[in-house]
Amino acid sequence: MWPLPQIPTVAIIDDDEAVREALGDLLHVSGLICRCFATAGAFLAALRTTHFDCIVTDVRMEGMSGIELLERLQKDRCDLPIIVLSSILDQQVRARALGLGAHCWLSKPVGDKRLLDALSAAMGSGSVAAGEGHSS
Amino acid sequence: MASPASDEMSLAELASESTVLFDEDGRVRYWNPAAERLFGWPALSVEGVQVTRLAASSRQEASAWAALLQEGFWRGVLKRRSRDGHVVEVQARRLVRFEDSGELRDVVEFAAPTSGHRPTSIDPIDAPDQMMAASWEIDVAPCESILADIEGERAGDPDGRHAALYQEIVEKALIVRVNKRTARLVGGNRTREIMAGQRVAAFWPLASRSALGELIVEALRSEAGRSVFRGLPTDGILRDPVVTAWRADSERPTHVFISVEGVADDDRSYLYLKASEARYRKLIHYMPVALLQVDASHMGKIYAGLRAQGVVDFDGYLQEHPELIDLAGRSVPVTDVNRRAVELLGGQGPHDLIRPVGHLFAISPATLRRVMVGRFSGRTSHSEFMKVRALDGRVLDVRFSVTYPEPLTELDTTIFSLEDMTDRVRMEAQLRQLQADYSHAARVSMLGELTSSIAHEVNQPLAAIMTNAETSLRWLARDVPDVTKVTQLTARIAASARRADEIVQRIRGMASKRAPETVSLTLNEIVQQSLLFVKHEIETRSIRVATSCARNLPRVMGDRVQLQQVVVNLLINAAQAMEGVDEAERLLTIETMADAEGSSVLTLRDRGPGIPAEHLSRIFDGFFTTKDEGMGIGLAICRSIVAAHGGTISAANVSAGGAEFRVELPAAEVAPRWT
Numbered sequence: 001m002w003p004l005p006q007i008p009t010v011a012i013i014d015d016d017e018a019v020r021e022a023l024g025d026l027l028h029v030s031g032l033i034c035r036c037f038a039t040a041g042a043f044l045a046a047l048r049t050t051h052f053d054c055i056v057t058d059v060r061m062e063g064m065s066g067i068e069l070l071e072r073l074q075k076d077r078c079d080l081p082i083i084v085l086s087s088i089l090d091q092q093v094r095a096r097a098l099g100l101g102a103h104c105w106l107s108k109p110v111g112d113k114r115l116l117d118a119l120s121a122a123m124g125s126g127s128v129a130a131g132e133g134h135s136s
Numbered sequence: 137m138a139s140p141a142s143d144e145m146s147l148a149e150l151a152s153e154s155t156v157l158f159d160e161d162g163r164v165r166y167w168n169p170a171a172e173r174l175f176g177w178p179a180l181s182v183e184g185v186q187v188t189r190l191a192a193s194s195r196q197e198a199s200a201w202a203a204l205l206q207e208g209f210w211r212g213v214l215k216r217r218s219r220d221g222h223v224v225e226v227q228a229r230r231l232v233r234f235e236d237s238g239e240l241r242d243v244v245e246f247a248a249p250t251s252g253h254r255p256t257s258i259d260p261i262d263a264p265d266q267m268m269a270a271s272w273e274i275d276v277a278p279c280e281s282i283l284a285d286i287e288g289e290r291a292g293d294p295d296g297r298h299a300a301l302y303q304e305i306v307e308k309a310l311i312v313r314v315n316k317r318t319a320r321l322v323g324g325n326r327t328r329e330i331m332a333g334q335r336v337a338a339f340w341p342l343a344s345r346s347a348l349g350e351l352i353v354e355a356l357r358s359e360a361g362r363s364v365f366r367g368l369p370t371d372g373i374l375r376d377p378v379v380t381a382w383r384a385d386s387e388r389p390t391h392v393f394i395s396v397e398g399v400a401d402d403d404r405s406y407l408y409l410k411a412s413e414a415r416y417r418k419l420i421h422y423m424p425v426a427l428l429q430v431d432a433s434h435m436g437k438i439y440a441g442l443r444a445q446g447v448v449d450f451d452g453y454l455q456e457h458p459e460l461i462d463l464a465g466r467s468v469p470v471t472d473v474n475r476r477a478v479e480l481l482g483g484q485g486p487h488d489l490i491r492p493v494g495h496l497f498a499i500s501p502a503t504l505r506r507v508m509v510g511r512f513s514g515r516t517s518h519s520e521f522m523k524v525r526a527l528d529g530r531v532l533d534v535r536f537s538v539t540y541p542e543p544l545t546e547l548d549t550t551i552f553s554l555e556d557m558t559d560r561v562r563m564e565a566q567l568r569q570l571q572a573d574y575s576h577a578a579r580v581s582m583l584g585e586l587t588s589s590i591a592h593e594v595n596q597p598l599a600a601i602m603t604n605a606e607t608s609l610r611w612l613a614r615d616v617p618d619v620t621k622v623t624q625l626t627a628r629i630a631a632s633a634r635r636a637d638e639i640v641q642r643i644r645g646m647a648s649k650r651a652p653e654t655v656s657l658t659l660n661e662i663v664q665q666s667l668l669f670v671k672h673e674i675e676t677r678s679i680r681v682a683t684s685c686a687r688n689l690p691r692v693m694g695d696r697v698q699l700q701q702v703v704v705n706l707l708i709n710a711a712q713a714m715e716g717v718d719e720a721e722r723l724l725t726i727e728t729m730a731d732a733e734g735s736s737v738l739t740l741r742d743r744g745p746g747i748p749a750e751h752l753s754r755i756f757d758g759f760f761t762t763k764d765e766g767m768g769i770g771l772a773i774c775r776s777i778v779a780a781h782g783g784t785i786s787a788a789n790v791s792a793g794g795a796e797f798r799v800e801l802p803a804a805e806v807a808p809r810w811t
Contacts, residue, residue, distance in 0.1 A: 087595030
């Protein structure tokens with residue numbers, strides 16, 4: 001199923017516990033390894049010691065927001081593919097996220113297939129334009 | 137008395153010659169004050185009486201009457217029985233008057249005493265009121281058992297019990313009718329028609345009730361036609377009055393006539409007195425407040441009895457004995473009403489309202505109970521708002537007041553007043569509706585500012601539900617479905633659905649249009665609930681919130697949604713005020729406390745730029761706004777909501793920077809205006 005030999009590891013960052021747990025379970029049943037973080041700060045701490053293949057992050061969060069995380073990662077020249085999963089409807093924020101190099105922008109609630117396809121596309125090739133984000 | 141020509145009658149009232157009108161059959165139709173003096177019979181005791189029954193010799197009278205009808209005129213000497221049992225000899229002239237149609241109209245008789253007989257005289261130039269005795273016809277039928285008691289103890293009165301029994305006779309005996317002078321002397325604002333049917337005691341001075349009772353007993357014991365009399369002490373109404381009593385004819389065995397003679401006990405002239413009385417009567421009558429006089433004297437006695445039995449908690453007693461309230465409603469009569477009362481309660485005239493008070497309290501029975509409790513506890517008055525159903529079925533909102541009689545005064549009368557508040561209540565209801573509409577509009581506009589927060593908040597559980605459901609399907613699609621995992625996910629779906637439901641309920645409560653509902657609550661609850669609305673708004677702006685809620689905050693009565701609206705509004709304003717402030721500096725301080733008067737106080741302080749001094753006095757005014765998209769109704773609505781709760785709201789700048797809003801709400805005893 002996956003082009004890469006090792007099982008990829010996905011980081012999920014969302015301050016909402018219910019959403020975080022649900023995403024974790026979905027990725028788990030789909031054969032992915034994932035780690036969940038309640039804040040962007042906790043993720044950044046883990047990033048120092050752990051290898052991740054992809055990030056799924058919320059935008060509105062207490063402390064560092066999803067946008068700030070993107071800025072930070074860009075500054076740190078980290079090229080991990082990032083999927084933004086948010087319920088905010090603000091086009092400016094969306095444009096900003098994509099401008100900062102997000103792989104795609106998905107709206108909550110998101111269908112399982114769409115999310116998994118986006119993950120697959122993001123990890124299959126960091127440069128391939130895939131997912132709804134770039135197509136719209 | 138039926139009067140064919142009242143002008144003629146009033147002229148005859150003034151005549152010093154005895155003037156009597158008879159109908160065709162010789163029955164008395166009119167009997168002037170001079171006739172009262174000459175023969176001693178008050179007019180009301182002879183009305184309708186056959187002329188022959190008044191004559192010393194009925195045969196002689198019959199022939200004189202026959203001659204009159206034949207000739208149309210008669211002149212001669214008449215011998216007529218007087219009230220005191222003597223015979224009065226008079227020189228009389230009789231004249232038959234005819235209608236235009238030729239039918240007999242009436243017979244006029246003029247009479248003057250023959251020389252040698254002079255009536256008990258008052259100066260003839262006196263005004264007629266003083267020539268006329270104050271006469272009463274009373275019915276002692278309700279005193280039957282008391283009279284029997286007195287007769288049973290006729291032999292003697294060892295323990296002085298009779299005085300009380302005599303008094304009781306006057307308290308039970310009813311007025312059949314009275315003449316004008318009686319109505320003028322003791323009727324107060326009441327006409328003769330209104331006095332009829334009421335208790336004698338309601339009009340007879342307290343000091344001489346016992347003496348009157350004794351005289352009544354004496355008259356009843358005397359043979360027919362004999363009268364008994366006695367002088368009474370000056371009583372503030374008449375000087376040295378003489379009261380005479382005699383039994384009515386055998387057709388009315390329980391009726392007694394009473395005639396009181398004396399000069400009005402007042403130094404002022406008759407005309408002055410009459411004018412001042414007329415003024416007083418007019419004042420009461422035209423008072424713009426509905427006034428009803430009621431006679432609750434018998435209830436006073438019942439209360440005294442209960443007090444003697446040791447009843448202290450009368451309210452409690454009435455809860456156990458509602459029959460006493462029924463009794464009051466049935467047995468306490470209205471004895472007089474003014475014009476406004478008739479207007480307000482919709483009767484044809486005072487007569488429609490001269491009835492037991494019960495109907496006034498038909499739809500507000502608790503008021504009657506409180507009226508009774510007020511009297512029992514010796515208060516001088518009681519007042520409250522109540523609903524009353526008018527005679528024509530309209531339901532009115534009135535301010536009802538009762539003034540209780542002062543203890544030991546002569547006339548035991550209670551006054552009810554009813555002030556129509558229907559229009560005011562209706563207007564207040566409309567204003568409240570307007571305020572509710574207005575605050576609803578403001579809430580909706582406020583929710584508009586929170587749209588993105590709300591969308592985010594609702595989407596979170598929805599996202600969790602969708603993902604969990606799809607994950608469950610994936611587990612179920614496996615060769616060996618993982619039931620444990622699916623059970624866990626389904627439980628999470630249910631929990632998220634509940635969360636979404638709570639959010640929707642909260643928003644719906646804020647968005648819906650509904651009547652305010654007063655409940656007991658604390659400001660702390662309101663603060664916690666309001667923070668839920670703006671949680672995301674505050675979090676995404678990285679505003680820190682420091683909350684300090686006082687324990688044991690007094691409860692306030694209020695509408696939860698409206699108070700939440702106030703706090704949410706202040707929170708949004710504070711969050712927006714800090715937009716230009718460095719993130720690290722964004723702090724919102726919320727504090728609740730109780731002040732010395734027991735009011736609950738909420739203060740909300742931001743670290744924004746504060747309120748420009750020139751705006752401070754205007755920020756609660758309607759349509760005052762500094763925001764580009766604001767309507768400027770938020771704070772105006774906050775103020776009107778807080779005011780409706782009996783509280784105050786104020787704004788100030790704090791020296792350390794930022795604005796502080798302060799809301800103060802009174803403790804629970806003070807209910808908001810709509811209750």
